[in-house]
Amino acid sequence: MIQFEDVQQMAMIGAGTMGAGIGMCFAQAGYQVNLYSMTAERLDRALARIRNSQQLFIEEGLISAEEAQAARERIRTTTRLDEALAGVQYVVESVPEKLELKQNLFRQMEDCCSEDTILTTNTSGLSITAIASACRHPERVGGMHWANPAEIVPLVEVIRGEQTSDHTVEVIYRITERLGKVPVRVRKDVPGFASNRLQYAVLREAFHLVEAGIVSPEDVDRTLKCGVGFRYPWLGPLETADLGGLDVFHSVAQYLFPALSTAQSPPEFLDRLIAEGKLGIKTGQGFYRYEEDKRDEILRKRDLYFIRQWKLIRQVQQE
Numbered sequence: 675m676i677q678f679e680d681v682q683q684m685a686m687i688g689a690g691t692m693g694a695g696i697g698m699c700f701a702q703a704g705y706q707v708n709l710y711s712m713t714a715e716r717l718d719r720a721l722a723r724i725r726n727s728q729q730l731f732i733e734e735g736l737i738s739a740e741e742a743q744a745a746r747e748r749i750r751t752t753t754r755l756d757e758a759l760a761g762v763q764y765v766v767e768s769v770p771e772k773l774e775l776k777q778n779l780f781r782q783m784e785d786c787c788s789e790d791t792i793l794t795t796n797t798s799g800l801s802i803t804a805i806a807s808a809c810r811h812p813e814r815v816g817g818m819h820w821a822n823p824a825e826i827v828p829l830v831e832v833i834r835g836e837q838t839s840d841h842t843v844e845v846i847y848r849i850t851e852r853l854g855k856v857p858v859r860v861r862k863d864v865p866g867f868a869s870n871r872l873q874y875a876v877l878r879e880a881f882h883l884v885e886a887g888i889v890s891p892e893d894v895d896r897t898l899k900c901g902v903g904f905r906y907p908w909l910g911p912l913e914t915a916d917l918g919g920l921d922v923f924h925s926v927a928q929y930l931f932p933a934l935s936t937a938q939s940p941p942e943f944l945d946r947l948i949a950e951g952k953l954g955i956k957t958g959q960g961f962y963r964y965e966e967d968k969r970d971e972i973l974r975k976r977d978l979y980f981i982r983q984w985k986l987i988r989q990v991q992q993e
């Protein structure tokens with residue numbers, strides 16, 4: 675059985691939005707990383723993204739230029755799956771969110787790895803059990819769900835599939851800690867795990883408020899950022915309820931829960947936006963408009979604010 679201490683080399687399968695950031699975290703924590711994608715062009719883009727992100731880490735004093743370079747030297751890129759998986763003790767899969775694609779990949783991965791290599795998936799909410807069902811050894815398959823941007827957001831959900839062994843869960847958990855991330859155990863393989871269930875519960879109500887003309891999109895965002903969400907980096911919803919008084923929250927929940935959206939599908943206005951090609955920043959228009967020459971700067975600022983917030987939280991935790 676692969677122990678936590680045995681893990682030195684990992685394969686990062688997929689080098690897109692998530693794979694690049696996840697690979698960077700492993701490399702910066704001292705692991706050898708085999709970064710796989712289908713095309714050399716995709717790998718080049720991933721390396722450029724890593725370099726850009728590291729630049730921000732350096733400017734914010736999180737790592738030195740020498741550490742950043744040493745981490746990059748630990749990343750080997752390849753467009754061959756067998757080459758990526760040869761000799762590794764740990765795998766993170768982060769290819770597009772299609773069950774059949776992931777199952778096929780896990781089947782192939784098993785053929786290229788040793789019998790006890792730990793195989794994890796970064797699926798946003800597909801069933802870990804269904805992905806693992808493609809494997810002869812589903813006990814070594816578990817969920818390792820990151821949030822975007824992976825190299826910055828601290829949370830990583832560690833998800834147990836129906837057949838995931840205690841040992842596999844423990845190795846994923848300890849590796850997450852070693853990466854400097856904050857692991858959360860998701861004990862049941864439910865759609866969306868914990869983080870996306872919470873995120874989409876909020877999103878469903880946000881869509882409803884806009885669709886019913888109760889609040890504008892700008893004011894939905896303002897309400898969250900300046901009110902409810904303003905507290906969240908410091909106080910979760912359950913801590914907030916404790917501090918406010920459980921009796922108060924109970925009284926409000928009694929009349930409010932029946933009034934909340936229970937929509938079973940995304941709203942029609944979202945279908946319309948998508949049909950018009952308004953997909954958000956990547957097409958220049960979503961709920962808001964994004965000028966082409968400002969898009970990179972918007973993403974850079976997002977990353978910068980996230981890094982500064984995380985630095986502040988860690989500083990306060992240490993006080």
Ligand SMILES: NC(=O)c1ccc[n+]([C@@H]2O[C@H](COP(=O)([O-])OP(=O)(O)OC[C@H]3O[C@@H](n4cnc5c(N)ncnc54)[C@H](O)[C@@H]3O)[C@@H](O)[C@H]2O)c1
Nearest residue numbers: 688689690691692693711712768769770771797798820822
């Ligand atoms: N983007 C997010 O915000 C986010 C957050 C958390 C989890 N996820 C999950 O992470 C996974 C990857 O998402 P992403 O946004 O990084 O996707 P992406 O499209 O940016 O990257 C996908 C990668 O997979 C490779 N790929 C595509 N088709 C493939 C195939 N047939 N076989 C092997 N490799 C293939 C691509 O070359 C690319 O390297 C998905 O499961 C997604 O649900 C995404």
